[in-house]
Amino acid sequence: MPIVALVDDDSIFQFTATRLIESAKLAQNILHFENGNEALIYLEKNAANTELLPDFLFLDINMPIVDGWMFLEDFEKLKTKLTKEFPIYMVSSSIDPRDMNRAREFAEVKDFVIKPVTIERLTELLNSN
Amino acid sequence: MNEQFLSIALESSPGFIAFSLDQNYCYTSFTKSHLVTMKKIWGIDIGLGMSLSKLLQELNKTDYHKAVRNFDRALVGESFSEVEEYGDNLLARKIWENRYDPIRDNDGRIIGIVVISIEVSNQSNRLQSVEETNQRLALAVKAANIGIWEWNLLTNQAIWSDEILAIFNLTEPSQTFNYEQYLPYIHPEDVEQLQENINRSLQTGQDYSSEHRVIPPDGKEKWLSACGKILTEQGKPVKMIGTIVDITGRKRMEEEASQAYSLLQAAVNSTADGLLVVNTDGRISIYNNRFLAIFGFAEDEARNQPDEVLLSKAVSKIQEPEKFLARVRELYAKPHDESNDFMELTNGRILHRYSKPQILAGEVVGRVWSFRDITEQQRAEASLLKSEQLYRTLTDNMLEFINLVDIHGKIIYLSPSTKQILGENYLDHIGTSIFSLVHAEDLEGALGKFNQLIIEQKAVKAELRYLKESGGYIWLETNGNPIVNENGSVETIVLASREITERKRNEEKILEQNSKLSSIAETLKAKNEQLEEFTQIVSHNLRSPVSNILSLLDFYEKSDDEVEKKNFIRMLRESSSKMLSHLHELNEVLKIKQNKDIERQWIQFSDSLENVKQQLSVLITSTQAVIVSDFTSAPQIHYPNIYLESILINLLSNALKYRHPDKTPEIHFLTSETEGGIQMTIRDNGLGINLKKYGHHLFKLRKTFHNHPESRGIGLFMIKNQIEALGGEINIFSEENNGTTFTVKFGK
The missing domain is CATH 3.30.565.10 (Histidine kinase-like ATPase, C-terminal domain)
Structure with missing residues (x-):
């Protein structure tokens, strides 16, 4: 069972997503981060601890302090230190195609997910490897 | 008494001479006739006690030796007669019959000699005339600087006259000077020929003659012309006499003349002009191949023609022969005149004809005619003139403003179209600087371009404002083109200009429009950015709570737990109020932008x-x-x-x-x-x-x-x-x- 990280300042999204993942028993553990900065701090701290690093990371675009884009920029530098590779899914309420195109420029971003996220979509994403 | 009679008799006999000498050849007595003769022949005054041998030694070496030999014979007791020649030079010599006798004292010892001479050359008229002839010849020979030589073939002794000695720059005639001793002086290249000539003469008895070079002791090479004649006695050659003349000067002149002639020949034949020289009597003295070519003669044809035929044939090729002949007659009437004009041949060629008298020692001896074919030049000039007229017509009638300036910008030519700018008196600007017509603000640029044109010798283009005669300025686009002379430097510059005031005005308008457009574009860009921001707001901020609401509603529907449901409702309210607040914010933003x-x-x-x-x-x-x-x-x-x-x-x-x-x-x-x-x-x-x-x-x-x-x-x-x-x-x-x-x- 994978570890899933949710990076989103929207507490209601955190709630609904967690509930969906738990109900479908899709994850062993769920890590919650309110913004990109918190997530970066956690990853850097546990870079060597493979068992604490997530297998999937859901990343919101609009967040205070360090938003999704800023996270991706810093993540590029951090990536080499990490002892585990994992896919990142951009999650946003945005339906702006420019955001989607921009997301494709980052190799780590495996997919772009538009809110609201359904259980079917989550299952599909978390089962793909 | 006898003695006195004898003395008087002797003195009165013409041509009778007597004198006595002691053992030292000094005079002990002499007749008056001897005194006179010595004075006449040698120009000396003799006196008793004077040594005759000394006198002769100074006067003539040959005579001295001969005389002393005779005196010595008498001094040893011999009495004898000799017919001999004596004299101051080879041709003024006279023939004497001399009687030599010893004088003894009472003891019979010889104490002197007595010599009695009778001039036998005076004895007959024939001899007289021979002598006169000889004297004249001697003068001539002397005047002509002819050297005389005499070669005794029996004794192999030779006598040279002073002139020959002078040629060889020798002062003393050597008694033993002979043919063999002469040979070393001959130029090595000429020795063989000379010997051959002499041998032939000796063998055949024919006259000898030779021109050969000699190298005298001083080393200065000379050319000599020699000739000689064999004298025979009883059919046997005994003597050879002849002359030698220094012909060095003549040889040099001949050489110079031949050089000058070859130079003249080369010059005459190498010139591009046809040349003909005709004597005053109408004979042709020189023509060159070019002359033949111009008048269409073959070389062989010309060589075999009598002069008058050649000249008349040449005249027949001239377009207007009468006119030409009239001119020729005119010139012959005034032989010193030069003539310089043009003529046309029947084949259409145009010739420049120049004629000048040939003058020798102030006398006109002939006339030199030179003909230059200037057909091509004339054609080129004609076509140049034509094209110049064409261009002049073009520039004069063009709407563009054409002017020509020198390298300092001084105006040389202004096309009539310039009138539009500079007014009716536009030609007053000729000689002034073109730059005085350029707007002050454009002057620096104009000068820069002008210098570039001169230095790089390339066409340049500039847009400049020029002062108008009526006041104000006109915008012209000026093209400058350098005209480079044969020395490779720019001589004049053609400036062709056309008015671009309208275009300039339009350009300004366009620039203005452009800046307006770009500011509009800026505004639009800003607007666009704002619109994007709105899209973003709508996309993110409004969709975000809506998606939450949708999720929560889904949960709510599927839930049976009342506590949980209450919690969903709370979250739904929270999301709804968030959405409302976002809408409110958007509204505020819109309000600002509109107000x-x-x-x-x-x-x-x-x-x-x-x-x-x-x-x-x-x-x-x-x-x-x-x-x-x-x-x-x-x-x-x-x-x-x-x-x-x-x-x-x-x-x-x-x-x-x-x-x-x-x-x-x-x-x-x-x-x-x-x-x-x-x-x-x-x-x-x-x-x-x-x-x-x-x-x-x-x-x-x-x-x-x-x-x-x-x-x-x-x-x-x-x-x-x-x-x-x-x-x-x-x-x-x-x-x-x-x-x-x-x-x-x-x-x-």
Whole structure:
């Protein structure tokens, strides 16, 4: 069972997503981060601890302090230190195609997910490897 | 008595001479006739006691030796007669019959000699005339500088005259000088020929003659012409006599003449002009091949023609022979005249004819005619003239302004079209500088281009304003083209110009339009960016709560747990109110953007700040913030009241929200009057912001940089829009942990 990280300042999204993942028993553990900065701090701290690093990371675009884009920029530098590779899914309420195109420029971003996220979509994403 | 008689008899006999000498050849007596003869022949005065041998030794070596030999014979006792020649030179010699007798004393010892001479050459008329002839010949020979030689073939002795000695630069005639001794003086290249000539003469008895070079002891080579005749006795050659003449000068002249002639020949044949020289009697003395070619003769044909045929044939090839012949007659009437004119041949060739008399020693001896074919030159000149006329016509009739200037810009030519610019008296500008017509602001550029043209010898182009005669300026596009002379430097410059005033005006209009368009584009771009921001707001901020609502509704439907359902309802309300607040914010933003011309009024900064402080009193009290303000420099502003309050409320609440947890918040408000209008700075001692990291997001909607519950990310975006909508700007200076300073320029 994978570890899933949710990076989103929207507490209601955190709630609904967690509930969906738990109900479908899709994850062993769920890590919650309110913004990109918190997530970066956690990853850097546990870079060597493979068992604490997530297998999937859901990343919101609009967040205070360090938003999704800023996270991706810093993540590029951090990536080499990490002892585990994992896919990142951009999650946003945005339906702006420019955001989607921009997301494709980052190799780590495996997919772009538009809110609201359904259980079917989550299952599909978390089962793909 | 006998003695006296004898003496008188002797003295009175013409041609009878007697003298006596002692053993030392000194005179002991002599007849008056001897005195006279010695004076006549040698030009000396003799006297008793004088030594005859000494005198002769000085006068003539040959005669001296001969005489002393005879004296010595008599001194040893012999009495004898000899017919001999004596004289001062080879041809003035006279023939004497001399009787030599010894004089003895009473004891029979020989104490002297007596010599009695009778001039036998005087004895007959024949001999007389021979002598006269000889004398004349001697003079001639002397005058002609002819050397005489005599070669005794029996004794192999030779006698040279003084002239020959002079040729060889020798002073003493050698008694033993003979043929063998002569040979070393001959130039090595000529020896063989000379010997051959002499041998042939000796063998055949024919006259000998030779021209050969000699090298005298002084080393200066000379040319000699020699000839000789064999004299025979009883059919046997006994003597050879002849002459030698120095012909060095003649030889040199011959050589020079032949050189000069060959030079003349070469010159005559190498010139491109046809040359003909005709003597005064009508004979041709020289013509060259070019002459033949011009008049269409073959070389062989010309060589075999009598002169008059050749000349008449030449005349027949001339277009107007009568005219030519008339001119020739005219020239022959005035033989000293030169003539210089043109003529045409029947084949169409045009000749430049030049004629000059040939003068020798002041006498006209002939006439030199030279003919130059100038057909091509004439054609080239004609076509040049034609093309010049063509171009002149073109430039004179062109609408463009053509002018020609020298390398200093001095005007040489102005086309008539220039009248439009320079007026009726446009030609008055010829000789003045073209640059005096150029607008002062364009002068530097014009001079630069002009110099470039001269240095690089390349065409240049410039757009310049020129002064008009009627006042004002005209815009011309000027093309400059250098005309390079045969020395490879620019001589003149053709300037062709056309008016571009209209185009220039249009260009200015276009530029103006362009700047308008670009400012419009700027505005559009800004508008577009705002639109994008709206799209973003709609896309993110409104969709976000909606998607949450959808998720929650889904949960709610599927849930049976009442407690849980209540929780969903709470979250639904939360999301709904968030959406409402987003809509409200959007509305505010739209309001700002639409209300550019919102009403302004005079507001005291202090009043406005008081209002804001009241609205935020709870926060101020709870944070124990110290708010300091100084509005003395600019106490009031003409500005929309709600905007000013909005700016103050946002900046103050920001400062309070992002206060430093370990410090009492201190916020300073300060206004000042600047060139760009009133300016306000708001400085706090709060958390500050990492501008390097966040600066570019700072005034964007819903951007927050603090993980703070109250940060909504709307304030700075709003006030930036408000300030900029009224022509102002807002800037930030901040350092993390060291507070933030905002500067608001309200604009004019």
